[in-house]
Amino acid sequence: MRIVRINARKAALIALCSGAPLAAQPAETPAPDEADEIIVTGRASRLYRANEISSGKLPADPLASPLVINVITEQLIADQGARDAQDLYRNIPGVSFFSYAGVTARGFRQEEIFYDGLRGDPYAGFSVPQLFNIERVEFLKGPAGMLYGPGAPGGLFNYITRKPTDRFFARVSGSLGNRDRYGGSAEINAPLGAGFAARAGVFFEDQDSFRVNAGSQTFIADGGLRYDFGPAQLTLQANHYDQDLAANRLRGIPADNDGNFLTTIRWNHNEPGDFLNLRSDVLQARLEAQPVQGVTFDATLRYNDALETQNYHEPQGLFDSDGDGVLDATIREFRDQARNQETWSFGTNLVWTAELGANVRNRVLVGYDRYTADFVFDSRQLRGRNRVTPGLPDPLSLFDPQYGQSDPATYNLPAMTRTLTGQRREGFYVLDEITVGPVIGVIGMRHDRFRDRSGTTSFSGSDETLRAGLVYRVTPEISLFGQYAQSFEPQAIASQNPLAGGPFAPTSGDIFEGGVRTGLWGGRLQSTLAVYQIRRRNILQADPRGDPGGDGVNDFVAFGEVTSKGFELDLAADITPDWVTTLAYAYNDTRITETLGTTPPTNSVGDRFANAPRHKLGFWTRYQFREPGIAIAFGGDHVSEQLSLDGQRVRPYMVFDASLIWERGPWRALVRVDNLFDKTYAASGFITRSGHFPGEPRTVFLEVTHRW
Template sequence: MRLGFQATCASAMALGLVANPALAQDEQAPTDEIIVNGRAQRLYRVDTTTVGKVAEDPINIPQALQVINAELFRDQGARDATDLYRNISGVSFFSYAGVTFRGFRQDQSFYDGQRGNPFIGFSVPQLFNISRVEVLKGPAGLFFGPGSPGGIINYVSKVPEDKSSLRLVGTMGNYNRAGMSAEATGPVDVGGVVSYRLGGFYESMAPYRTNTKSKSLIGDGGLSIKTNPGGKLTLQATIYDNDLPGNRLRGILTDDAGNFLTDIRWNANEPTDFLHLKSKAFQARYVTNIGDAVTFDAGARYFKSKETQQYHEPRGLVPGNPDLVAREFRDQIRDVDGLSFMANVTAKIGLLGMAHQLQAGADWYDEKNLLDSRILRAGVTPLSLSNPVYVTSARDVARTAALPFTTTDTRTKRKGAYLQDQISVTDALLLVGGVRYDKFDDGVVTSTGGRVSAGSSYSDGDVTYRAGAVFKPRPDASLYFSWSGSFEPQAAASQSTDVGGPFAPVTGKQIEAGIKSNLFAGRLQANLAVYRIVRRNILQADVTLAPVNGQDQLRPIGEVTSKGFEVDLATDITPDWVLLANYGYNDTKITDTVVGQAVTNAVGNRFANAPKHKVGFWTRYQFPAIGAAIGFGGEHVSRRISLSGQQVKPYTIFDASVTKGLGFAELLLRVDNIFDKVYAASGFSAQSGHFPGEPRTFLAEMRFGF
């Protein structure tokens, strides 16, 4: 293990020195990454965000947002998106890559402002090649088109830099965790016209769930070319390979009070079950200034992902036996590829004595999603909760291979254009207004053994708006009010005339007011947001109407109202002590429905995995005299319900870290869930249980920077 790590470090150093002679000449100069002393002030704060497609000061945006930067990634040892949710008010874990966002389930992610998430299905976005995560809360239809009204998450990629640097990291921890990564960046030529970035990440472990293993590999590379004064073209390519033996995980069964029925290490999967994701993404982005008043950017992104999985799905307790869990065996292949384009232009002009910042843009997305699935439901051996006996699944694999695949072919096309004007009425008052039109084409065809059994398609369009006002009593503080909207096309399968279709999209409308501040030269950022979201046109079966061709009639009657408030704080308590804290209150309820009919993801009038209260904090204190820092954080999530109406107990967990500068390197020691709390991170269903939170885990990283 030690020899392998040393060899990898040496290889990565050689790569950086060969690819960048300037680095070889200055290899003794350490970067700020390994200097613990002096990092505290404004450590986790940013002054600009691109969540509105162009760079803007968050204080001028009339909508709540958060930006999580690489500094926080490093201090918290974050590996994937789930490690970040505790830092975001209004966001909590739902399942896999899905979150509850201001009360609504949301599974959609963007990369550098574009659609094209390579982590399809049941894999979670990784952070190795991500420089920051931007979160826009509430409806984001103006800039991002169709989507959930809870908000969006935008991952901003690392890009080549003009300054040469090399970073090496070796990782170890419990559950046999071992890994290494290397990143090199800098100019290629003497004039700095072309710069590069190369990165590689590998980590393996045997997680706490029985039979599970995990191997993650990421390769990332990019070139930036200065094409003209103020203009740059960036080309990037990334590959992902996630191999997860025994690891297509569901939860642990619970009783109605939310108590686990067995140890959280229990797993319905056999040792030979697996999930394997292979993805690749290619991206090009061009940004330029046109004079002093106009900026233009355009991007293209293509990804292709294939996820294969064979696993045993729990189906609840065997009737009459409180110890045996029924199972079925699933053999599935998801093959997804998508292509997107976007362009944005911003112009600053004077009109009628006022300064206008006009912003216009358009985007286009085409995705093909193929799911091949075959499920063996009969004759699969149940599994004991108290004494599980695992055997090879060869018999189930062989029997399933005799079944025909059912193929679901889903095609999705999105294209839209927007226009926004930000008017500086005075230095203290900004007015913002924008409109967007989207056209969408959806279709789905289902076939079994090559024979088509069902198919439908639908095309439509919709208009969304955003309007707001920002009042700045001083340059570093603002009060804002906004109205924003979003929409989501109904599922193509629900647009059939047999069920009463076609139907207009589901809409989301939000009213929000808040305060943002960036006081004391940025040492105190405190934000407050109060919101009310109404989601309408939710399809439900209308039991007062007779079925047509054996299918229940649907009507867009469902309505849901989400209301709450959020507080976010980032501050330097002293020059050596920084604190992040957030609190979110949310109350999401069904406000109109068909009697006796439930809304998706709701039980009664409450929504699954939507906590009323969520608290998160992280604090870091550095000791300059000894070149060390300690960090301490925690999270509290209040009581929730699962999709089956079972209780999901509240939980509170704590984490801690120690960072020590060694001169030639930096050492991080971190422990999560300090008190080894047994808890449910999320509720799912009575058949497959609640998702358990991770037990106490230890992580050690040795970081070298040049």
């Protein structure tokens, strides 16, 4: 019998390249004269490439799909030391930071976030999704109405959570960094026998912010149980999120019209006692089955209960405090807020697959999803003046801020007001995919019903969306694709007042897109080149006639069109067995193409849109030195000039990051440096009184991990 000897380090390399856990390493090493040694030729292979995409509801090889879906793999997240969603945008062409968890996607502001294909984001309000219990992140580009219901036409995030598997795996990690950063995490996954498997994990991290008074403390507890009973699998998951952000909610730094900050980026408009705290709990159950040959079925139920509480001082207007002509202070408004959300999501899919001939295959998807959300918003606020006034919030200097002198306990606060709102979303859809030789055709339709409620006001409606796509496999490694898809968004409930001209039909969107994909060199080079045009119509604007009905309420009219055009290049390549790289470039031009010439659409600035850069470039490259087990990685992120919501310039920027990774046997150490050259820049703009959002200065941290 031939015995193959693989030392611990090489076993680790094979496991990581194949996706197997490190527990697969052999327990003993035979003597050299009893074995033939296998030489592991590379560490980098397949680290950043995705062999399957799932956010299109029908799992597919990227080369066989007309959808454009960017996948951020678990290994890329680990190598970049990513902690939250904002750390990932460099890897996605056409996606850039807007504010908090919101992004600009292909020119449009986008905030749709899904977990395992369902609504129910546990990060309520102004918190940013963390990545500890995330296996991978998929971003579906363009209108996704037929697949996911109401949403913006730029795309949506789908976070795929970690679930129990039938292989043993365990690890513990500890981290230290600048700004008093420290933390740790632990995870274990184990088969329990009799068809059961379980996983559990905890994460904690504490860090001061570069903004004075501010900091963050995050705790996540994650658990799951899977039961495989032959024809079906049942997976149960529970997650708890606890995040305390000191001296938040953080707004920006005031800037001039040329994009220069008026004061240091350490400045904070909040008092030391201000806070933003989040408590969120998620329960999820998923059933997967194959009742008969060629038929698969899944059903997922997700529940989320989240409470976000905030006390903060909102900037309300710059002024000249000493008459020298220089804006040097801001009026502040104290806000006391609590947001509670309770959501239920349910989704089910049935897929029938049949071979209809020698080179003919058909897949039919039938699905249904439902989402209900109830929101309770308690709030009160009190605005100060441009001078110290008893019982009111003090103004704050930009250059010599005196914290701790304005105490909310002394404010003459009004009583809390409560707003109750709710959403109901329900959709039925069918999608057919037929493959005839090298040609793959997809066509689908969805019917949605929705109901929104605010106080005693409610509005309901329905809409239909379509999707059609075509793929031609020129060779097994090259495919051409094209698609047409639609989206819709119900108008805000506040705009449906009949006295203001309502009710109004939803805003609609559609896309025409085409491109080429490759999986060259045996799949070592994955690339997508896409060209698209997105149109967004039926946008509410103020009626230029004011109040034509004479009912005392100014009217709206649903009119207008915004067009987004662009192209994107995305690639992940194993240049050599030890060298891997990714590249993400996007060009976008989003403009108002039809308007009444009066009140412009939301987020528009002239004929352009806020925080919609024309050029965006991100790259990441990693080289593995085999013998010492060391890898070096380097990346960059460029965003071209933007405009804030008030039309102020947001300067272009380019920042660089680096990682040093050491792996030997069960040990892994990562040294991560963000903003390597400590560049001062604005990531995006907002409004004049609250300024531009500053980018993170240089941060350094060390993370050490042991695996079993």
